[in-house]
Amino acid sequence: MNATRDLHILGIETSCDETGAAVVARTAGGAGAILSNLVRSQLKEHAAFGGVVPEIAARAHGEVLDGMIAAALADAGLDLDTIDAIAVTAGPGLIGGLLVGVVTAKALGLARAIPVLPVNHLEGHALTVGLTEGVPPPYLLLLVSGGHSQLLAVHDVGRYERLGTTLDDALGEAFDKTAKLLGLGFPGGPEVERWAQGGDPKRFALPRPMVGRAEPHFSFSGLKTALRQEAVKLGTLAERDVHDLCASFEQAIVESVADRVRTAMAIFRRKVAPEAPLRLVAAGGVAANRKLRAVLGAEAGKAGFSLHVPPVALCGDNAAMIAWAGAERLARGLEMPADFEARARWPLDAAAPKAIGAGVKA
Numbered sequence: 250m251n252a253t254r255d256l257h258i259l260g261i262e263t264s265c266d267e268t269g270a271a272v273v274a275r276t277a278g279g280a281g282a283i284l285s286n287l288v289r290s291q292l293k294e295h296a297a298f299g300g301v302v303p304e305i306a307a308r309a310h311g312e313v314l315d316g317m318i319a320a321a322l323a324d325a326g327l328d329l330d331t332i333d334a335i336a337v338t339a340g341p342g343l344i345g346g347l348l349v350g351v352v353t354a355k356a357l358g359l360a361r362a363i364p365v366l367p368v369n370h371l372e373g374h375a376l377t378v379g380l381t382e383g384v385p386p387p388y389l390l391l392l393v394s395g396g397h398s399q400l401l402a403v404h405d406v407g408r409y410e411r412l413g414t415t416l417d418d419a420l421g422e423a424f425d426k427t428a429k430l431l432g433l434g435f436p437g438g439p440e441v442e443r444w445a446q447g448g449d450p451k452r453f454a455l456p457r458p459m460v461g462r463a464e465p466h467f468s469f470s471g472l473k474t475a476l477r478q479e480a481v482k483l484g485t486l487a488e489r490d491v492h493d494l495c496a497s498f499e500q501a502i503v504e505s506v507a508d509r510v511r512t513a514m515a516i517f518r519r520k521v522a523p524e525a526p527l528r529l530v531a532a533g534g535v536a537a538n539r540k541l542r543a544v545l546g547a548e549a550g551k552a553g554f555s556l557h558v559p560p561v562a563l564c565g566d567n568a569a570m571i572a573w574a575g576a577e578r579l580a581r582g583l584e585m586p587a588d589f590e591a592r593a594r595w596p597l598d599a600a601a602p603k604a605i606g607a608g609v610k611a
């Protein structure tokens with residue numbers, strides 16, 4: 250079902266360490282367009298701490314958000330009177346940051362009589378390919394970010410079935426912790442990727458976690474520990490060692506993820522109607538990794554799936570994906586309560602059982 254008119258949605262994103270404000274259009278026919286998309290990273294504020302400090306994040310969002318909203322509207326050539334709704338990330342994420350976005354959205358909505366739509370940040374990542382490529386559900390989704398690693402059957406907008414999740418660290422978290430251990434910068438994913446170039450991926454025999462398991466779950470903490478042991482054995486690390494450790498780590502990761510995705514593709518093929526096209530979508534910050542994108546492309550090809558990944562700039566956190574998810578829900582008349590709270594935890598598939606493992610997050 251589609252809306253009968255074009256929609257213009259203002260999106261707001263403050264769930265972690267990027268402040269985002271964007272305006273997205275959705276035609277009555279369902280085509281999306283980004284009219285503006287501003288992202289301000291808080292990297293500098295958190296750099297000294299080697300990770301995101303929640304209190305600093307919330308304050309930094311608060312300092313810039315109103316100016317960014319004004320700039321996003323101006324860039325789009327619109328104002329609040331021509332906006333149909335405000336879509337705001339209501340979770341999951343760091344509660345202080347979420348509150349900054351939610352309170353700002355509610356205040357604007359109340360003052361100007363504009364509907365405010367609570368959006369699940371993960372749904373933003375999950376639906377981005379609809380905005381960038383016009384790819385609609387159903388599809389199999391690999392969602393890999395700093396806080397989540399999941400394989401989901403996206404049956405429709407708003408209908409998610411979790412097939413697999415991580416038993417310990419999220420994939421981005423594994424990259425970040427490994428980078429920290431090796432004395433590289435934050436966020437660790439792009440740093441590890443850069444150092445892996447020119448390194449020997451076979452020098453260190455690291456485990457390929459979960460390979461061959463029937464359920465497409467992930468686990469990365471054993472791999473992270475194995476890498477630490479190799480680094481400790483070496484003592485002082487030469488540049489060559491860091492290149493080789495990063496290359497070996499990245500290789501182990503992509504082989505493990507490829508196996509998990511293969512398993513999930515087989516499950517997805519059985520679950521979706523036989524006439525549905527077979528599509529694999531990758532999203533979230535880690536989907537920016539070039540080696541992972543290449544390996545996923547090869548695996549998808551072998552299984553008869555097409556691969557769809559957002560452009561690198563839209564893999565990380567941004568408000569365009571939040572605006573788009575809001576637009577997709579609004580166009581379908583899906584429930585979006587006006588009276589809502591920010592939520593630190595908000596799984597896409599609320600019915601999925603908790604996976605057994607240490608440090609499970611979703």
Ligand code: KG4
Pocket residue numbers: 265393394395396397420421422424425436437438439442533534535536537538539564565566
């Ligand atoms: O989706 P995202 O921007 O924020 C969350 O919602 O978590 O994902 C951030 C995560 C970080 O852990 C970062 O290290 C990782 O994505 N990441 C990467 C790459 N770029 C970002 N991991 C591996 N390779 C990359 N090129």
Ligand code: ZN
Pocket residue numbers: 370374394395533534565566
């Ligand atoms: Zn994210």
